[in-house]
Amino acid sequence: MKTVDTLEIEPQRGLLRFTTAGSVDDGKSTLIGRLLYDSKSIFEDQMDQLEESCRRRGKDEIDLSLLTDGLRAEREQGITIDVAYRYYATPRRKFIIADTPGHIQYTRNMVTGASTANVALILVDARNGVLEQTVRHTYIAWLLNIKHIVFCVNKMDLVDYDKSTFNNIRQELDTLVLKLGVEDAHFIPISAKMGDNVVDPSEKMFWYDGPTLLSLLETIEIEKDWEFTSKRFPVQYVIRPQNDAFHDYRGYAGRISGGVFHKGDEVLVLPSQLKSRIKTIDQYKTSLPEAGFGESVNITLEDDIDISRGDMIVCSENPPLIGQEITMMVCWFNERPLQPRNKYIIRHTSSEAKCVIRQIEYKVNINTLEQENDCQQLKMNDIACISIKTTKPLFFDEYRKNTITGSVILIDEATNETVAAGMII
């Protein structure tokens, strides 16, 4: 057996989640296959399976796109149909890929994949340049508040690795990025099939002096995207051991959704509006002096206040908005259309209420980015701005300030299906 003396895993960068977008046949599956293959994340038995699949389909060469093809229905139809998650790690970082397919239900899938992503990879076919789809994918990534977008201009091998083709596309993309206000955009000429600039630098594109896709993904800084300013702690569950050792313990369990909480901080509890101080921040058997964004902890307070799931512990100097009338962007997911006066269940952090749709303010044409007024209903995959009224007040932030306290889902009470993703504006 091989011995490994030291596994050097540094610097400690944690997880990077990214999503891939592109139209059918732009090469998404091939690109992911290539990333996994060239970064040596494919195991021998997976490779055997892949070779076997390729042989059965009568292919002479290895088709990397088959690696990420998940379910039987897809294998039969040769398309990916939903969101699938892939994992790989390099010595520098661990990656989670939300792999979303490009076909009719694409908007829904891409929104789903993008909701948890730090980075979006958008594929552009070098032969076709910027298409309506490219605009749509960039808009969705921006709408979901993905701060880093990497445009991969793919199939460069089919345009003779031509520099000016790439530069022309890049210029068009620059205009789009500027128009939307994307914070951090990158552009890489690649060939997923041949492997140029994916993991290994391209010799053919000597004129490109930027990083390869993998090294960019390994080094993109996402820590500064975290929400560290306004304290937000939605209470998920109340922990009351009621045993002798912890007779009076009453811990509010939750995951910090904004800011940094310190022992001794003065906090405000919503909806009661009562103030108290943090007595302890507990993580299993340890009491922490402070805890920040993303940490799952128990908070105990100095005062005995009645708090339950759905309540929120926040800082009093910078509280969230509180209200029942809310305007938001939604992406509609269901075959049954959304119409004014329809009622739904709304889930927001750990709280649940009912809501009624008051109005569709406008619909976004996601190919041209124009607003369409006078819209009476939303169909599957539509994106629109709507106003709603909830049965009880929610405590929320704008989605662009805080993606956790600014996001909601709508549920159809009759079917229990998740019918919309909402981003509060």
Add this chain to the structure above:
Amino acid sequence: MSAKITINNQHLNELENEAIYVMREIAAQFEKPVLLFSGGKDSIVLVHLAIKAFYPARIPFPLMHIDTGHNFEETLTFRDELAQEVGAQLIVRKVQDSIDQGRATEEKGINASRNKLQTVTLLDAIEELKFDAAIGGGRRDEEKARAKERFFSHRDEFGQWDPKNQRPELWNIFNGRKNMGEHFRVFPISNWTELDVWQYIMRENIKLPSLYYTHHRKAFNRDGVWLAFAPFMQLKPAEKVVDIDVRCRTIGDITCTGLTLSTANTLEDIVSEIAASRITERGGRYDDKRSEAAMEDRKREGYF
């Protein structure tokens, strides 16, 4: 062999925070959850995460083992001790009982396994005991069909999974709403890889059954996979039982758990062995070798 290992704590912290968040959502959204405990490392990690999620209170749900009757003895001892230590109720449901009641039919032939039959016993137990959420240690990196699983995965009243019609899962808002008779499977360690699990076990110093460490055992080789020998197993003429040094990379039913030839005696050794390995843990599972879509077919019917 002794290896020195640096563990990337930051990503383990993130995975742990996420899994604890999911555990608490389960307790908050369901009336009667149950943790499916197989005795394998993933379910042991689940128990550990549940302890952490609810401390200083006890885990607010029971553990349930679907027992094929074809176990490694060490697994059962370990299971009983762990349940006692944690102070959780342990429910055991036996595949043998399902067979005796005529609910399930034993497979015939040389590769007979009770692995698939567990689905019957599992679904019956969920119905009988009215569980509305079954927590499993499935990970998306394990297998192609699992790669599309949601954290909260809906099952209809027949316990079936419809992979083409799953609820979209956005941000960290989980929709656990359902009708009577339906239930959910929930996978708190969806985003963990095998290596993450081992690194976490090492970091947290989690106790494991001795089977995971290299030991001496009677085994035979079938189609390139080493399997443990047990008296009820049929051998093909060419197959010979030999004494070898092995360890388990996953633990399941004894009939389909592949063994790894190894000298790894400590967690550090195991983590370096996994990190250097070029074969997935499922590669050693005899049950997945049956067809390319074996796992997907079993999962649709209601398997773990």
